[in-house]
Amino acid sequence: MLGYLSYFILIPMVYIAFATLIFGLIYKFYIIWKAPAPAGTGAIFPKKGSKVSGLIYDAMLVPMAYTKQKGFWFIIMFFHIAFFFLFLGHLELIADFKFIQIIPHRIFLGGGLVGIILMLATLYFLFRRFGTPYREISIPEDFVILLVLFFCILFGSILHLAERYSDWGAVLRVDANVYRNWLQSLIWFKPQLSYTITELSHFTILVLHVLFANIFLMMFPFSKMIHSVFTFLAHYRKRN
Amino acid sequence: MEREKVLELKQVIGKKLNRPMLYYLDLCTRCGLCYDTCHVYQGIPKKEYSPVGRAEVVRRVFRKYFKPAGKFFPWWGDAHEFDENLMEELREAAFSCTGCRRCTMFCPFGIDMPYILGIAKELLIAYGNAPEELVMLADSAVEKGKSIDMFKEGFRGVIKDLEQEVQKLIGASSSDGLIPMDKKGANILFVGLSGAHSIIYPAAIFNAAKEDWTLSYFEAVNFGYFAGDSEKSNFIANRIINEAKALGVKEIVIVECGTAYRIPKFLMGPLPFKVSSIVEVIYRYIKEGRIKIKQGIVSEPVTWHDPCQLGRNGGIYEQPREILQIMANDYREMNPNCEYNWCCGGGGGLVALDNEEFRIKSGKPKKEQIEKSGATMVVTACENCHLQLSTISQGYNMGVKVESLTKLVGENLII
Ligand code: SF4
Numbered sequence: 001m002l003g004y005l006s007y008f009i010l011i012p013m014v015y016i017a018f019a020t021l022i023f024g025l026i027y028k029f030y031i032i033w034k035a036p037a038p039a040g041t042g043a044i045f046p047k048k049g050s051k052v053s054g055l056i057y058d059a060m061l062v063p064m065a066y067t068k069q070k071g072f073w074f075i076i077m078f079f080h081i082a083f084f085f086l087f088l089g090h091l092e093l094i095a096d097f098k099f100i101q102i103i104p105h106r107i108f109l110g111g112g113l114v115g116i117i118l119m120l121a122t123l124y125f126l127f128r129r130f131g132t133p134y135r136e137i138s139i140p141e142d143f144v145i146l147l148v149l150f151f152c153i154l155f156g157s158i159l160h161l162a163e164r165y166s167d168w169g170a171v172l173r174v175d176a177n178v179y180r181n182w183l184q185s186l187i188w189f190k191p192q193l194s195y196t197i198t199e200l201s202h203f204t205i206l207v208l209h210v211l212f213a214n215i216f217l218m219m220f221p222f223s224k225m226i227h228s229v230f231t232f233l234a235h236y237r238k239r240n
Numbered sequence: 241m242e243r244e245k246v247l248e249l250k251q252v253i254g255k256k257l258n259r260p261m262l263y264y265l266d267l268c269t270r271c272g273l274c275y276d277t278c279h280v281y282q283g284i285p286k287k288e289y290s291p292v293g294r295a296e297v298v299r300r301v302f303r304k305y306f307k308p309a310g311k312f313f314p315w316w317g318d319a320h321e322f323d324e325n326l327m328e329e330l331r332e333a334a335f336s337c338t339g340c341r342r343c344t345m346f347c348p349f350g351i352d353m354p355y356i357l358g359i360a361k362e363l364l365i366a367y368g369n370a371p372e373e374l375v376m377l378a379d380s381a382v383e384k385g386k387s388i389d390m391f392k393e394g395f396r397g398v399i400k401d402l403e404q405e406v407q408k409l410i411g412a413s414s415s416d417g418l419i420p421m422d423k424k425g426a427n428i429l430f431v432g433l434s435g436a437h438s439i440i441y442p443a444a445i446f447n448a449a450k451e452d453w454t455l456s457y458f459e460a461v462n463f464g465y466f467a468g469d470s471e472k473s474n475f476i477a478n479r480i481i482n483e484a485k486a487l488g489v490k491e492i493v494i495v496e497c498g499t500a501y502r503i504p505k506f507l508m509g510p511l512p513f514k515v516s517s518i519v520e521v522i523y524r525y526i527k528e529g530r531i532k533i534k535q536g537i538v539s540e541p542v543t544w545h546d547p548c549q550l551g552r553n554g555g556i557y558e559q560p561r562e563i564l565q566i567m568a569n570d571y572r573e574m575n576p577n578c579e580y581n582w583c584c585g586g587g588g589g590l591v592a593l594d595n596e597e598f599r600i601k602s603g604k605p606k607k608e609q610i611e612k613s614g615a616t617m618v619v620t621a622c623e624n625c626h627l628q629l630s631t632i633s634q635g636y637n638m639g640v641k642v643e644s645l646t647k648l649v650g651e652n653l654i655i
Pocket residue numbers: 267268269270271272273274275291292346347348349350351
């Protein structure tokens with residue numbers, strides 16, 4: 001039974017998660033594109049910078065968050081930058097990318113720090129929600145997303161840190177190729193779970209990591225996480 | 241609530257779901273950065289008066305009826321169906337917001353809270369729970385638009401009387417034609433308000449500048465917009481737009497009324513003429529040397545209140561300051577100012593409602609700003625702000641004088 005469940009999480013569910021993410025995003029953009037456009041603009045003045053540079057500046061550097069709460073701004077910046085590194089790290093799990101290896105490193109930039117930053121930031125976001133006034137404006141979705149993200153990063157970090165730093169990792173040193181074979185098989189729609197994966201001593205942790213990652217991806221288009229793409233639309237209107 | 245009513249209200253939401261509305265409703269991370277950026281929250285620190293608190297009331301019904309999760313697992317997004325309490329919450333949220341968009345500026349995603357509250361207002365209209373005062377004023381403006389010919393003769397008579405006031409101000413030899421009307425091909429169509437002062441002083445300025453202008457038959461204020469009725473709001477705005485088109489003017493100039501300026505300038509799409517505020521026009525005349533005003537005529541400490549719709553939402557910051565600084569000996573800035581300026585609490589049609597106690601409380605940050613500036617006179621260029629600043633001054637026994645920029649200029653023209 002557990003074998004079937006693990007198989008489901010590592011193969012079919014990954015496809016379901018990515019399909020939900022991709023088609024979900026397409027759907028979200030489609031309904032916006034299909035909706036009527038209002039006649040006017042939503043400009044706020046002064047509009048600093050050009051339309052494009054200003055838009056990127058506002059959306060990526062969130063200057064107003066800096067003006068409002070500097071400490072919070074640093075944490076959200078660390079969080080989002082770490083997320084970007086995490087993305088690059090996962091790309092390297094699929095194949096070699098020369099542009100990522102400009103600074104030569106073992107797979108997963110940051111030697112584990114990226115995961116730790118993300119975990120700490122996620123915990124901060126979570127506990128921040130228990131204080132006033134954030135508790136009053138939070139809804140269950142906010143907590144669930146943070147918990148899913150936390151566990152996803154936690155299990156991912158265990159995999160990485162154990163493999164990299166512990167005796168356990170030294171004994172069971174996992175070659176990135178192990179993951180690479182599995183991930184590439186998924187990409188080429190010839191999914192296979194070789195025994196090199198299923199026999200890993202930390203296979204359960206891998207399954208849990210992927211489970212939470214799948215849930216995260218499926219929730220992405222239908223939850224507030226959509227802010228990462230919609231922010232550009234809203235800032236565009238503010239500068240139009 | 242009855243099923244038919246729920247269906248009707250659902251349709252109301254559906255009609256409001258245009259592009260920005262869809263992403264604004266999805267975007268909020270409930271980060272809370274906007275929480276205390278609202279002057280109302282500053283004066284009455286309750287979640288209901290925080291920007292995100294207000295928008296969440298709308299989102300709750302939106303999720304309930306437009307999101308599968310809201311339908312099947314309402315707890316997930318705190319989705320809520322329509323009921324008496326919710327309608328009351330919507331009313332509290334919508335008609336305590338002045339539409340100043342200070343929160344929008346602080347939101348890391350630029351979510352337009354008043355835009356979202358547009359849903360609440362439209363729902364309240366459909367439910368019959370919108371403030372009667374605003375609905376009635378909007379209706380009468382629509383009525384006037386429909387049967388303007390009936391009003392024209394009477395209005396011309398009133399204007400004849402006002403011409404004499406203008407004559408006194410500029411020392412003209414005759415009052416005839418000082419307030420032109422129905423003038424085809426004029427450069428400017430000026431749109432005033434119902435009060436005589438809103439026409440006399442601009443008229444004095446136009447005459448002093450030897451402008452080729454004409455007066456609109458309509459008032460600039462848009463109660464349809466304040467009430468949140470899109471149809472009436474468009475109708476009221478289009479009365480002026482159509483009048484300008486029929487006369488073939490090059491520019492419409494809006495009296496001291498922030499929202500009346502913002503609607504044609506930013507919310508009606510491209511128009512075949514320029515839209516300016518009277519403040520911009522006064523500034524232009526001074527720069528071009530078409531009018532001269534007395535220097536240093538205001539001796540007491542004076543400060544400028546940025547009307548949100550002219551400043552943050554209109555981009556007019558420097559012009560009124562420069563004009564005022566010519567007339568003032570002791571000009572002071574409020575802190576924060578310009579885009580960070582605190583709303584006075586009178587916008588969004590709130591000054592037209594029976595809510596003085598609420599407005600005095602929500603005007604607390606403005607009161608503190610004025611006090612800190614040390615000014616004994618506050619000048620502004622919005623009728624709503626003017627009324628609300630006077631209410632704040634009286635409510636807190638501040639003894640601060642409130643003046644209109646156009647009036648100050650009109651009274652101090654060097655002819
Ligand atoms: S600042 Fe913006 S994203 Fe944050 S709670 Fe307020 S509206 Fe939502």
